[in-house]
Amino acid sequence: MINRREMTIDGIIPIIPTTFDEKDAINWSSLEALLEFACGIDVCAVCLPAYASEFYKLSDAERRQIIAQAVERCGGRKPVIAQANAGSALHTVELARFAQEVGATAVAVAAPRLFAIEERDLLRHFDRILSAIDVPLVLQDFNPGGPTVSTSFVTHLHRQHPHFRWVKLEEPLMAGRILSILDATSGEVGVLCRHSPKSV
Numbered sequence: 003m004i005n006r007r008e009m010t011i012d013g014i015i016p017i018i019p020t021t022f023d024e025k026d027a028i029n030w031s032s033l034e035a036l037l038e039f040a041c042g043i044d045v046c047a048v049c050l051p052a053y054a055s056e057f058y059k060l061s062d063a064e065r066r067q068i069i070a071q072a073v074e075r076c077g078g079r080k081p082v083i084a085q086a087n088a089g090s091a092l093h094t095v096e097l098a099r100f101a102q103e104v105g106a107t108a109v110a111v112a113a114p115r116l117f118a119i120e121e122r123d124l125l126r127h128f129d130r131i132l133s134a135i136d137v138p139l140v141l142q143d144f145n146p147g148g149p150t151v152s153t154s155f156v157t158h159l160h161r162q163h164p165h166f167r168w169v170k171l172e173e174p175l176m177a178g179r180i181l182s183i184l185d186a187t188s189g190e191v192g193v194l195c196r197h198s199p200k201s202v
Contacts, residue, residue, distance in 0.1 A: 004081050004107050006137050011168060011192055013046035015083065017054035020068065028064060030071070037075040047081040048072065049110060057087060066100055073105040081107035083140060089114065091127050095134040102137045110140035110170070118147060121155050132163035139165060140194065144172040153182045160191050170194040 018040060021032035040048045051057035051068050060068070069084045076082050084101035086109050088094040098109045111131060113124055132139055141159075143150040150171045160166050169191060171179060180193045 004078055006107050009047075009081050009107055009138055009167075011046055011194065013044070015047045015049050015194075016040055016045055017052045018048050018050040018072070020051055020055045020057075020060065028060075028068070033068070033071065034075055037072055041076055041079045045080065047083050047107070048076065049083040049085060052085040052087075052110065053112075055085070057085060062093075062097070065097065069101050069106060070104045083108045083110050085110045085112075087112045089116070091130040094131055098131060098135050098137075102135050106137065108138040108140060108167070109135060110142055112142040112144070113151065115143075115145050115147070121152060124151065125155065125159060128159055128166070129162060132159070132166055136165060138167040139163070140168045140170055141166065142170040142172075149173075150179075153179070153186050156183050156191055157186045160187050164190070166191065168192045168194055170196075172196055 018033070018036050021029040021036065023029045037048065050072055051060060051065050055068075057065060069082070072082045072084075082105075084098075084106035086094050086097040086101060088097060094111055098111065101109050111128070114127065128141065141151070150173050151169065156169055167190070169183065171193060172195070173179070176195065183191055183193050
């Protein structure tokens, strides 16, 4: 079993896609094959069901089954980061707790950005989630209508909940933001970003 407290992210984390058959049902054997492949290559963890897994096309039961199957298939060979996105803190907490109970190494949650939300409300949202779980949290933020969460937001949330360990930001020219967050948290909150072959 991978020690959740000692989990590190120091490489690539593939998002495992959900495989569907010709009837739009999950192809479980193909999903297991993808997980098996990921466990056999040089990645530091796997993540699912995320946006690239088309989680929004899955029922709650399917999402839970995917998480449980990933934990079982990986069997401690790779950390499993379970994505727990939902429209409310209540439903996010339910899925995050399930992921923790079945053995996910960490949980990832995207900031709710359907409407403009002030940071004080985002803090309340994530405080509720983090108060309900003990596993490390990855906070993902993509905000096409404005800025992503601020350095002060990250610092405050980590001070309240030390198991908030990583923030995934999706914005251009973010080198300065990365340095700011690492400096403000003494490196205790890592910054993840999407890799692009065109990035420098």
